[in-house]
Amino acid sequence: MRSVSVVAPAFNEAESILRPYEGIAQAASRMPDRWEFVFVDDGSCDGTWDALLAVHAQDARVRPIRLKRNFGQTPALACGIDHARKNGDGVLLMSRRRDGGRAAGLVVTPLGLRDVEIAADLSGEEVVHFAVARDR
Secondary structure: OOEEEEEEEEOOOOOOOHHHHHHHHHHHHOOOOEEEEEEEEOOOOOOHHHHHHHHHHHOOOEEEEEOOOOOOHHHHHHHHHHHOOOOOOEEEEEEEEEEOOEEEEEEEEEEOOOOOEEEEEEEOOEEEEEEEEOOO
């Protein structure tokens, strides 16, 4: 059984953090892999941290990390990678793609996972479908 970490930065996303988590968690529940979800609050000033703590209270696989201030997406992702399960088989990075300052969807990037196919169908900011296929 593989061990997979999903790492995602979050900045002022109290209203929307649940949608990507639910889509991924639902897909992960259908797969035999062990999962953890590392969300990095990148210095949010809304209720993002409280929202992440609420998700963690419902799902122990969620590991919220809080940065003191906003460092930006790349440092937040690096922090999440650093805190991901050290003996895991790979990491999936999730980040919001921006289009003129607006979130235009999610970008999913696999690191260290071989023979993995990722499909993410996006509708606005919502994850409609997310799957990791082990064998073809």
